[in-house]
Amino acid sequence: MNEATAEFALLILGSVARKLYPSERLVRENRWGAWHPYLPFLGDEVTGKTISVIGTGRIGQALIKKAVAFDVNFICYDPVAEAKEFAKKIQEEMDMRFRHGFTSEQRGIRYASFEEAMRQGDYVTVHVPLMREGESPTPTYHLINEKTLRLMKPTAYLVNTSRGPVVDEAALAEALKAGVIAGAALDVFEKEPLPADSPLRDPALEDRLRLFNHFASAGRITRLSTDPAKGMAGRTVQGLMDVLEGNYGGNPANMPYVVNKEAFKS
16 A cells, blocks of 8 residues: 555656646647647656655655655655654665766755755655644644645645645645645545535636545555555455464464554453
8 A cells, every 4th residue: 555655646746747637638628739838838847856755654755765766856854753764775775876877966865844844845745644633742634734835835736645634725725826836636635525615626726736536545456456465455354364363473463464453452
């Protein structure tokens, strides 16, 4: 699931930045006119830009590993713990790519404050768990709100594949209308399915806002593989078998595919 979600986040980042939807619509609506440098709009490249990764757990790290090939810089923020050893290995890979001529410029990865990550990123991709007030000293409910959106560059894009309530949707809709940021792509929402009266459905946002149906992990292998290391189906079955057969010494705390370990009493 981690790999599929990271892959999807990177793909929808590209889809909104490179204007794939408006471009396809020109063709489908038979409005593709004569060639012009602006065609009649331009997308934004990913190569050479800065990606701010908000949350560097398993999915955030998986995205970083994939995005290295785009020759980008990374600014990272995590509300719980910094994956410094992981960042060190990524920097080593970036250094190697530069030494061997795979990139024309030296790229880097570093941790920063949340505010700096929001300010500096050309793309801000969110991968944090939902933590409300009282649940954590660093809650993430509405972490992306009117105030924090205004920290972003007007040319920047927001991607959220974490949890819907991490983003204040009304604030995001207003920010897009006002040109506070360039665009956004969302796979998760405060209420799912997305209500008919959601401000995100405003037709004025159509070209700058891509919306998806909580689809990030919906890959064929990720959902259906019977291999517990790859598929959710296999993982579920293996978790049941481990409990029922008393594997790992009968201790659920040691069972890799049992999620709610705290529900079992020794």
